[in-house]
Amino acid sequence: MFCYRGCHAKNGWTCSRRMVFTGAAFWKTKEQVQASVIGCYASLLGSPNGSRSLAETFFLWGELRADMLASTTFTVNEELDIMNVNILPTNSITNWRSVYQAINYCNTVIDFAPQVLGKDQTFTQDALKQEHC
């Protein structure tokens, strides 16, 4: 279970406002496990919320800074800033969000997929191992 506590006890903020990622009504069949694993892989190619895809991000992180890309009229300011070694946290290319998003999807599968073993008789230990690797 992945818990997130967005609070500080010292300023009187009740510490019970948590977010728990469970899927009580989900995680029942092997098809759900498989679809979730596909979701993990898909998140490496594209982002579900429309932000820059992980594949593109990785490409930009390596190639922009290595002078492997030339500027054209379509180059946006943020890309130019990285090329000119002017990297600020406000630049959206420096955002790690989609990496953590993929990690979160994987963690969710790792946490909940084993539960399905008992619920779906056609889901075997071998199948689970296959999904995990």
Place this chain on the structure above:
Amino acid sequence: MCSLYINNTKNKSFLPQTATGRLSTEPAVNRAYDGDIDVFNVTTKTNLVYTPRFKNDKHSLISFLSLNTYDNTSTSHEVLTSNTASSIIQDPSSPSRTQNSESKLQSNQYQTRSIGLLLSGQYSYLDKYIFNAGIRGDGNSRFGADHRYGLFPSVSTRWRISGEKFMKSFKSVDDLSLRLSYGQSGNAPTKDYSYFSIYNALITGGPASSIGTPFSYLGQGGIYPSNPELVDLRWETITGQNLGIDLIMFSRRLTLTVDFYKNRTKDLFYTGLQISSFTGFNSIDLNVGTLDNQGFEVGLNTIPYKTKTWQVDVNFNISSNENIIREISPLYPSSKGDVTTNGQYATFLKVNNPFGAFYGYKFKGVYKDMASTIAADAKGNPIIGPDNQPVFMKFNYPSIGYTFQPGDAMYEDINHDGNINYQDVVYLGNSNPKFTGGFGAAVSYKTQWKLTAFFNYRFDYDVINATKMNTTNMYGFDNQSTAVLRRWRKEGDVTDIPRALYRSGYNFLGSDRFVEDASFLRFRTLTLRYTAAKKISDRLKVKNLSGYITVENLFTWSKYTGQNPEVSVSGSDPFRVATDESFTPPSKTFTIGLSVSF
């Protein structure tokens, strides 16, 4: 009472290629849609009122029980495809393309339920002590199991002091009452099912390209957890407190109402609060803190002069209101506005400080020549660098490090370090008015003639004149005001308008140059009405005859240079600042009317 509402919508549409003539591969060509949306809504309201008659008529009681239920179910099923084989094949179920950003095959089902039970009673003794208490229980399906139900009590009392024996000696007092109230109410979130972790399947996603990358791998669609499970989302509770005094004196010639109020919103909702990236989610909806909305209102009505033929009425009201954050989640942003970007003002969220204050640079004019751009220390002596050369004023050194040139806008170097940056940002104003209100008078003569006038005002209100900024910045090709004709052009020019720089420079940073006091007094309405006397209307065989002339927005007294000082603040975030974009000002209206009834 029960109401049933059923809404069935069925849409079928087709956009043939022959209508648009577009390329046959485009998603808009031969696009077929079929959709079905059904909404079922049942609301009930059951009231039970019990008003017992007491033998002793000093007591009176009104009690009230109310039960409200609400159930809303909506189901939808939609399909949209493109590029069917011909313009005659118009059904989306026929072979067609489904993989583009517009196409969809989706179904949704939502259900919202709420229940409310209110019990309240009002007891009064001799109409002197009035006591009202109520309790409301609310349940809403949008909350998780732990916080689904809320209990909201309310109490209010009224003490008619003028009914007491010791007040008998004050003959001129008709009524004097003290009102006290305390009440709670709750708000539910606007989204359904936020306490579930929802796994979404997505057909398209990825970067905002025209086609979009399918959220899939090896030809199989993937699903992903789309939201954090908000099991602890609570009711947003508003606690209202009110203290009021009513005074009526001199045979109703003077009426005074004073109210002090404080509305405290606890567990304030905030949707889409950005959270740390390591959670894997972008944003969540949260109960973020406590917000106070407080102020006072005073209303006064008097009849200073009254004879058989003449009557003069004078009324006046004044109010003040402010919003203050008392407690806030550390995830909540604490500031807005980038002071290194042209046109932006900084606003900060400070606990226990009212909303509305904004910050920026102090504008000192325009650098007239090269010598004036030399940085000076606190004593006014030029700063000399280690190379014995004078240091010139810089902007946001080292990350921008722009050297000010003659003709650039001059900002006050508050800390005398030769660098204009966030450390030189000072308080510029507050767009929360100190007082607002209105006053008016009415003069009537023999019930036939009546002249009424009403004024409204706002006092101590700072506005950012964005129109002035946009028409004097000389930054693009937009039309500019004639003020730019006196801009700086050559060394030695002394003026208040910087040089023209196309898409560069820092000549219109958020500074007091564009901040103005928009206090005003406006002559809102003036009406002269004549009602014909009975004998005239009888002679004309009509029941009533009257005519009037009304003039609206006759005149506005203000030092504000924009076209309308009555600028309202848009939005609801704590960083909002009154910005004048010169929307159409209120028009001066003349109305002449005649009304006859038979």
